[in-house]
Amino acid sequence: DAGVIQSPRHEVTEMGQEVTLRCKPISGHDYLFWYRQTMMRGLELLIYFNNNVPIDDSGMPEDRFSAKMPNASFSTLKIQPSEPRDSAVYFCASCMVGIAPGYTFGSGTRLTVV
């Protein structure tokens, strides 16, 4: 298995632009998570899905952030419009309920908004 795949690995964009981050979970995993990592706030859970359905989006910072999971093998996190304070590393992770708990993380997308 190739693991959780995220793209792009790095993204530099100008303030006000739309940014879309992508994630492909491990095949068969039924949970998908989006986390944001910053020096100040550490790892924050933004949203998670179970069987493609959003379960908890209470961590999404504001309406500029949205996430979708149209099928079991793909999810996107979109920021529109982007702001410099959105600069962070965004991780996607997946897991399968009933199997030993613990996520498998993707390698993350480093987002820089200038």
Added chain:
Amino acid sequence: AQTVTQSQPEMSVQEAETVTLSCTYDTSENNYYLFWYKQPPSRQMILVIRQEAYKQQNATENRFSVNFQKAAKSFSLKISDSQLGDTAMYFCAFTEGGSEKLVFGKGTKLTVNP
């Protein structure tokens, strides 16, 4: 609310020696799971070890072991025979049984010196 506290922002150890990283957590539940994740400079999040709260025996994975003190809500990580490749951020994480959400501590930056 669930919280995870790592009181040591930074630590260092000499190669081949042993180091212990501290973690405490807060929960009113009896069924939960604890984890240690490693994040090297490559930023990949790697699961190091997991512990089920209902198991009294401390988990061990090669040079990594935990000291799980349920009554004290303490979950420390011991790294034996430290290697240069152990240099990384280490995150303690927690999830309650029945929930797939992981809550992370702020991390401990470990440096292994030659």
